[in-house]
Amino acid sequence: MTSPIAIALHGGAGVLQAGVLSAEDENAVHASLLSALKAGLSILEEGGSALDAAQASVVELEECPWFNAGRGAVFTDKGDHEMDAAIMSGDHREAGAVAGIHFARNPIKAARAVLEHSDHVLLSGVGADQFVAARALEQVDNAWFDTELRRRQWQAQRMNPQTLSLEPGGIEKKFGTVGAVALDRSGQVAAATSTGGITNKRYGRIGDTPLIGAGTWADNRSAAISATGHGEFFIRCAVAHDIAARMRYAGVRLRKACDQVVLGELKAVGGNGGVVAVAPNGDTALVFNTPGMYRAWRDAEGGLHTAIYAAEDRLHAQ
Ligand code: ASP
Numbered sequence: 001m002t003s004p005i006a007i008a009l010h011g012g013a014g015v016l017q018a019g020v021l022s023a024e025d026e027n028a029v030h031a032s033l034l035s036a037l038k039a040g041l042s043i044l045e046e047g048g049s050a051l052d053a054a055q056a057s058v059v060e061l062e063e064c065p066w067f068n069a070g071r072g073a074v075f076t077d078k079g080d081h082e083m084d085a086a087i088m089s090g091d092h093r094e095a096g097a098v099a100g101i102h103f104a105r106n107p108i109k110a111a112r113a114v115l116e117h118s119d120h121v122l123l124s125g126v127g128a129d130q131f132v133a134a135r136a137l138e139q140v141d142n143a144w145f146d147t148e149l150r151r152r153q154w155q156a157q158r159m160n161p162q163t164l165s166l167e168p169g170g171i172e173k174k175f176g177t178v179g180a181v182a183l184d185r186s187g188q189v190a191a192a193t194s195t196g197g198i199t200n201k202r203y204g205r206i207g208d209t210p211l212i213g214a215g216t217w218a219d220n221r222s223a224a225i226s227a228t229g230h231g232e233f234f235i236r237c238a239v240a241h242d243i244a245a246r247m248r249y250a251g252v253r254l255r256k257a258c259d260q261v262v263l264g265e266l267k268a269v270g271g272n273g274g275v276v277a278v279a280p281n282g283d284t285a286l287v288f289n290t291p292g293m294y295r296a297w298r299d300a301e302g303g304l305h306t307a308i309y310a311a312e313d314r315l316h317a318q
Helices: 023-045 050-062 107-117 125-134 148-159 231-236 239-250 254-268
Strands: 006-014 083-089 095-101 122-124 178-183 189-195 216-218 224-229 273-278 284-288 292-298 304-309 314-316
Touching: 006 023, 006 050, 006 224, 006 273, 006 284, 023 050, 023 178, 023 292, 023 304, 050 083, 050 107, 050 178, 050 189, 050 224, 083 107, 083 216, 095 107, 095 125, 095 216, 107 125, 107 189, 122 125, 178 224, 178 273, 189 216, 189 224, 216 239, 224 231, 224 239, 239 254, 239 273, 254 273, 254 284, 273 292, 284 292
Parallel strands: 095 122
Antiparallel strands: 006 178, 006 292, 083 095, 083 189, 178 189, 216 224, 224 273, 273 284, 292 304, 304 314
């Protein structure tokens, strides 16, 4: 018996007020989200795995400078880029993650290599960089991740350090972490998340993205979840695992579990952000407690949607 397929992705959450982006930039973002969705979807339609589909969508978003992952990664307080990524399969809960890496062009491929070619789940820093080099994954100079937009955001943040990104009233609100979740025809779910972290973050800081159960989780018994938002809060709330646990232990449906955690638990401690999630029955949820989240999803009838702001929903011709 073949399972339905499902896919959803995010490109970060934050204070995305309508009017901040020009119409032209908005259209460019929608186009990037749609193209990343299609990259993963085409793999699912051809009978490929959820793991490959989630990775393909994330690679596409990492290559796009609009998003804070890969090419568009933010600056640390040292003026360089440290990237985190994780990928997880719902089958046997196999997972791979990297934290604080500097040279992998596509950090999500480094996370996948940890899953497939190491005995470990999470590699960090210099050791992770060496692992990337040993696996012959494509590497670039750290300065390759410098972009004008991120430099401006970094400088603004340094002039006003109390405004941590993703906080209400902060400066760097527009683009964040990327992530994708997918369900394939064999009923497997998978999640992938990749980020440059938070602008002007302390050198060595690790967020929720590479922490299995915080920013990334996949389990065929519940759901695949990828998060974006202020990572410290997502770690403290074990957001992704909490959603899955509510489904598994209490029989809560996907959407309600996401609401309970993102709008309830997380919000109650002051955490801003959101999640995308898919369950093995095809349920798909995109939930955030911020005014917007860059996102794209396929609905149960096969319609492809993208959105930035809360009430937005652009349905695209197939
Ligand atoms: N969650 C990411 C982090 O804290 C940031 C983001 O989602 O934009 O590293």
